Amino acid sequence: MNDPAGAVIGLDFDGTLSPIVPDPAAARIHPAAPEILARLSERVLCVVILTGRPPETVLSLGPGLAEVPGLVILGHYGFERWESGQLSAPPPPAGVPRAEAELPLLLRDLGLSGVVVEDKGRAVAVHTRRSPDPAKALETLRAPLRALAERNGLVVEPGRYVLELRPPGMDKGHALSLFLAERAARSAMFVGDDLGDLAAFEAVRVSGLPGVTVCSGSSEVSALAERADLVVDGPDGVITLLKELVSAVRR
Structure with missing residues (x-):
């Protein structure tokens, strides 16, 4: 340097x-x-x-x-x-708590277990690392979480066995x-x-x-x-x- x-x-x-x-x-x-x-x-x-x-x-x-x-x-x-x-x-975005409130029902309807929701204040992250099949759970979640994000004015940030909904x-x-x-x-x-x-x-x-x-x-x-x-x-x-x-x- x-x-x-x-x-x-x-x-x-x-x-x-x-x-x-x-x-x-x-x-x-x-x-x-x-x-x-x-x-x-x-x-x-x-x-x-x-x-x-x-x-x-x-x-x-x-x-x-x-x-x-x-x-x-x-x-x-x-x-x-x-x-x-x-x-x-x-100020925190209003779309994040709205999206987080919908997640429990969404995860239940998809029949996913071991999926962890992390409240990050200005974002909400959905982790699949602890599910029985992390990769499959992640793929199952991609489209529904994208739709959930769009309804609430958010974007989806992909990561290592995690999909995060955050402001654009x-x-x-x-x-x-x-x-x-x-x-x-x-x-x-x-x-x-x-x-x-x-x-x-x-x-x-x-x-x-x-x-x-x-x-x-x-x-x-x-x-x-x-x-x-x-x-x-x-x-x-x-x-x-x-x-x-x-x-x-x-x-």
Whole structure:
């Protein structure tokens, strides 16, 4: 990295800084992540976590993150922002609670078991990882959830055994592009693991800046690895990469 003082390092949370687990509420950040992010933040322009989760949830699942100097968390794909202990966000969309209220009846009519509904405030996620056949349950849900989203002015964000209903108008690519411009970044790196991170990869590529895209690899998502400049072995590989980056910048 020739110009660390001008670099923005962007990272997803689930599957990147935190291992994927069957119960989203049981997720926890990699134990080495807060310390290495703190060291990295002292050497680059900014470290930003860009995630579909609310920032307050990320902070609760990532003890130590609030102490990372200059850290910014862009939650709900950029709709919410946490910085210097302050949270800013527009009013929540009315379509999300309406859609969530319809989900129990929809799941019952489809005869699906083991499907978990996660209330994310500005979005609602439907997880199939704990169902007897996660892939089949996911396919069964695609069309009904798309129709439910359309009725309530929402869009469907696909992921690793999850379909998320969220407001339109923002994605990780748009959020990252705005952030790079805001910080007058001179280079960028983004690390992600899921389909929602493809937009952030594209934002790095079209920014005109020197940039690197990194996939936190898994057997569940191949599309991201195919588009990445570098593939590492899950969250452990991400932490190893960040440690190497800190050492390289120090040198």
